[in-house]
Amino acid sequence: MKINQIFSIFSSLAACTIIMLYSCKPKSPATVSTGDAASKVYVAPGQYDEFYNFISGGFNGQMSVVGLPSGRGFKILPVFSVHPENGYGYTEESKPMLMTSHGFVPWDDLHHIALSTTRGEHDGRWAFGNANNTPRVARVDLGTFKTVEILEIPNSGGNHSSPFITENTEYFVASSRFSVPIGEDNQRDVPINTYKENFKGTVSFIKVAPEGDMSIAFQLVTPGVNFDLARAGKGPSHGWFFFSCYNTEQAYSLLEVNASQRDKDFIMAVNWKKAEELIAQGKGKKVKARYAHNKHDEHTHMATSTILEEVLQLDPKELEGIVYFIPCPKSPHGCDVDPSGEYIVGSGKLAAMIPVFSFTKLMQAIQNKDFEGEYDGLPVVRYESALHGVVEKPGLGPLHTEFDGRGNAYTSFFVSSEIVKWDIKTLQVLDRVPTYYSVGHLMIPGGPTAKPHGKYVVGYNKITKDRYLPTGPELCHTAQLYDISGDKMKLLLDFPTIGEPHYAEAIPAALLKDKSVKFYKIEENKHPYAVKSEKDSRVERKGNQIHVYMTSIRSHFGPDNIEGVRVGxxxxFHVTNLEQDWDVPHGFAIKGANTAELLIMPGETQTLKWVPNRVGVFPFYCTDFCSALHQEMQGYLRVSPANSNIPLKFTLDK
Amino acid sequence: MQKIPVLSRLLLGIAALSLIILYFVPFWQILMWAPQYPEWLTMRFWLNDITGDVDIINGLNHYIGMKHIQKEMFKEFVYMPYIVAFLIVTGVFVAFWGRRSGAWIYLIIIVLTGVAGMVDYYLWGYDYGHNLDPSAAIKVPGMAYQPPLIGTKELLNFIAYSGPDIGGWIVVAAGILVVLSILIDIKSAFLRARFPSLIRVL
Incomplete structure (x- = not known):
């Protein structure tokens, strides 16, 4: 054989191999939605969305309000974080809202949303949210879309397992993600390696009065584990609450390894009706605590912050019948109760199966004392005795489960990046769709209620990558909307979100749309510095304080020329918006102010504090385009030296 | 002395008494639409009051220098309730009295009142639309803002409609009843002249 023959055979073989190897490279799964997806999410101009979606903002500390099915964003609703756009956390009125026992905290991490319910269904009164970092809970009024109350949670480190809610809004919960030593100063200053002896978890039950006032009804002191998520029972299981917990190893370092050692952690079942009985018998113990309670008053347009000094604690080790542990495989995350209230779905985030527990069986096991042992002195129900069954091989890394009200459950899988639909009774997997990418929470409108509106499921993803035009290293988070009205789930829409969404809830627009507040009635304004008529606008000096009683109406301020202010x-500026019509806010900003603007709704009074540090004439103006003559809405304030004798003077058109 | 038929008297009475409703409903309305007010702004006139989005309309109209509408500027609100009371009492009296001349006089009174009302409304509208503050922010040369007497008119970015409200339609209906009452009388007089035997029936 000639050398060039060998060469040609060899080279053609090599070419074939390369082509074969190349064609072996797998193709990515198709990522396009099909068919009439566009028409299903198209909301024509001037038409309204079917649902309001309240989405937690995660590390932005806010909620966002989005329409479904369009995915259009309507509002960022500040809760635990300052919001210079409307002065939240900057105005004198709103600063107390962010006060805590640690002082003013301008930021937090809002993970979960719970909407108020009556008889297990959404009633459209309030949305609740949790602050994970400096433990707090908040109440948002769904008439004004405004944060109206924040309550700090004492004896807690990391309020993650919150604010899940009972079927008549009797309580919602706040349970500690990080166990910490609690009690007096000397009990809290302990070596970290004494975790097992000294660290405690707490589960707070927060009562909501009919007019909305929140208070801690009682606090359960639990073994030092990490609480993750929770759900209240409903229907037959009303009166019980279920909490997933991990780190039953009680590790305090390198948790990703050390808290993943046990084959099973727990779902903690709490009989809160029993706790109520024991409290009525005087069994609780009042202990000292320091925590802030902040409330907004819709008539004074002001928040006030009060420090509370006491909390009622119950020790389930001493008081039998409140707490039972159910073993649940591999660091459970989601802990979801189906609409009937019978099934409790645990999602071990490292597991390759989903255990489903039966409330009926759990009650039998508790009644028969069918326990497999104790955990830190508390009874552990035998796993098999409480188990309804297991969904086999559903995917990898189950996180959360929602329900469509037709007997189906939908579980998100972070690791295998998909949503899986399965039958609650038969535990058979029915369908699966990919998510883009690595879905965290998922949401069906009304999904956690007794009557879900099983039309859509939305996945809130943790990884975005190539889904949108890139914006540098920091990308938006993404959500995906799927049609679940048929047998097969169908991807309809991708939409970007604000912050990092965790849990979200959605409510039919009809429940909120018509009761949305359009403006505040000026005659009901009880702000101490409100001015209800332009002729009463004025400037007063009290020592080194200057109070400007200012009015704004299209399109001028009263007064708009002020002199006699001194450096220091x-x-x-107490600015009252005199308008009494929908969608006519006025803004207020002055040069050099070390704070954000005011954005004053019609009928409202808001206050901006400004300390001039130099002489000169300072313009102020309206920041919200209010009318055709908005650019004319301005004024001047003259600042003279600290020792000047220029008298205080103010005018409007004189 | 010509008496009118029972049916005519009944209609006169109903017409007069129906005017009582005027004390409980507005009789005139002005509606305004603009791109920014898709929900329509309304202004309703009652015998003794004006209601609706008066403050919002005032707020808008100050740009073009129109007067602030307020209840006190209408002296009509003081005497209109008495005029209507007079119409009711007169109508009831005419119905009882039952004379042909009475019916005709009543028709004339009603028509005159209506015409006077429209003239008064036109004069107010003319003054409101023309008598503008010279320092107004927006001045459009040659532009006046007189609301339409009745019907629809475009005023800058607004479409303004002026027309009867429930009470106004009741006045119209009362007028029609009075005319009907007189027509019935004429017809019966005609029939009586040709068929005298019908007298007892009518």
Whole structure:
């Protein structure tokens, strides 16, 4: 054989191999939605969405309000974080809202949303949210879309397992993600390696009064584990609450390894009706605590912050019948109760199966004392005795489960990046769709209620990558909307979100749309510095404080020329928006202010504090385009030296 | 002395008494639409009051220098309730009295009142639309803002409609009843002249 023959055979073989190897490279699964997806999410101009979707903002500390099915964003609703856009956390009125026992905290991490319910269904009164970092809970009014109350949670480190809610809004919960030593100063200053002896978890039950006032009804002191998520029972299981917990190893370092050693952690079942009985018998113990309670008053348009000094604690080790542990495989995350209230779905985030527990069986096991042992002195129900069954091989890394009200469950899988539909009774997997990418929470409108509106499921993803035009290293988070009205789930829409969404809830628009507040009635304004008529606008000096009683109406301020202010004075602009019509806010900003603008709704009074540090004439103006003559809405304030004798003077068109 | 038929008297009475409703409902309305007010702004006139989005309309109209509408500027609100009371009492009296001349006089009174009302409304509208503050922010040369007497008119970015409200339609209906009452009388007089035997029936 000639050398060039060998060469040609060899080279053609090599070419074939390369082509074969190349064609072996797998193709990515198709990522396009099919058919009439566009028409299903198209909301024509001037038409309304079917649902309001309240989405947690995660590390932005806010909620966002989005329409479904369009995915259009309507509002960022500040809760635990300052929001310079409307002055939240900057105005004198709203600063107390962010006060805590640690002082003013301008940021937090809002993970979960619970909407108020009556008889197990959404009633459209309030949305609740949790602050994970400096433990707090908040109440948002769904008439004004405004944060109206924040309550700090004492004896807690990391309020993650919150604010899940009972079927008549009797309580919602706040349970500690990080166990910490609690009690007096000397009990809290302990070596970290004494975790097992000294660290405690707490589960707070927060009562909501009919007019909305939140208070801690009682706090359960639990073994030092990490609480993750929770759900209240409903229907037959009303009166019980279920909490997933991990780190039953009680590790305090390198948790990703050390808290993943046990084959099973727990779902903690709490009989809160029993706790109520024991409290009525005087069994609780009042202990000292320091925590802030902040409330917004819709008539004074002001928040006030009060420090509370006491909390009622129950020790389930001493008080039998409140707490039972159910073993649940591999660091459970989601802990979801189906609409009937019978099935409790645990999602071990490292597991390759989903255990489903039966409330009826759990009650039998508790009645028969069918326990497999104790955990830190508390009874552990035998796993098999409480188990309804297991969904076999559903996917990898189950996180959360929602329900469509037709007997189906939908579980998100972070690791295998998909949503899996399965039958609650038969535990058979029915369908699966990919998510883009690595879905965290998922949401069906009304999914956690007794009557879900099983039309859509939305996945809130943790990884975005190539889904949108890139914006540098920091990308938006993404959500995906699927049609679940048929047998097969169908991807309809991708939409970007604000912050990092965790849990979200959605409510039919009809429940909120018509009761949305359009403006505040000026005659009901009880702000101490409100001015209800332009002729009463004025400027007063009290020592080194200047109080400007200012009005704004299209399109001028009253007064708009102020003189006689001195360097170092504390100037308070109390601006009342005199408008009494929908969608006519006025803004207020002055040069050099070390704070954000005011954005004043019609009928409202808001206050900006400004301390001039130099002489000159300072313009102020309206920041919200209010009318055709908005650019004319301005004024001047003259600042003279600290020792000047220029008298205080103010005018409007004189 | 010509008496009118029972049916005519009944209609006169109903017409007069129906005017009582005027004390409980507005009789005139002005509706305004603009791109920014898709929900329509309304202004309703009652015998003794004006209601609706008066403050919002005032707020808008100050740009073009129109007067602030307020209840006190209408002296009509003081005497209109008495005029209507007079119409009711007169109508009831005419119905009882039952004379042909009475019916005709009543028709004339009603028509005159209506015409006077429209003239008064036109004069107010003319003054409101023309008598503008010279320092107004927006001045459009040659532009006046007189609301339409009745019907629809475009005023800058607004479409304004002026027309009867429930009470106004009741006045119209009362007028029609009075005319009907007189027509019945004429017809019966005609029939009586040709068929005298019908007298007892009518």
């Amino acid at each position: 004075d504390e100037v308070y």
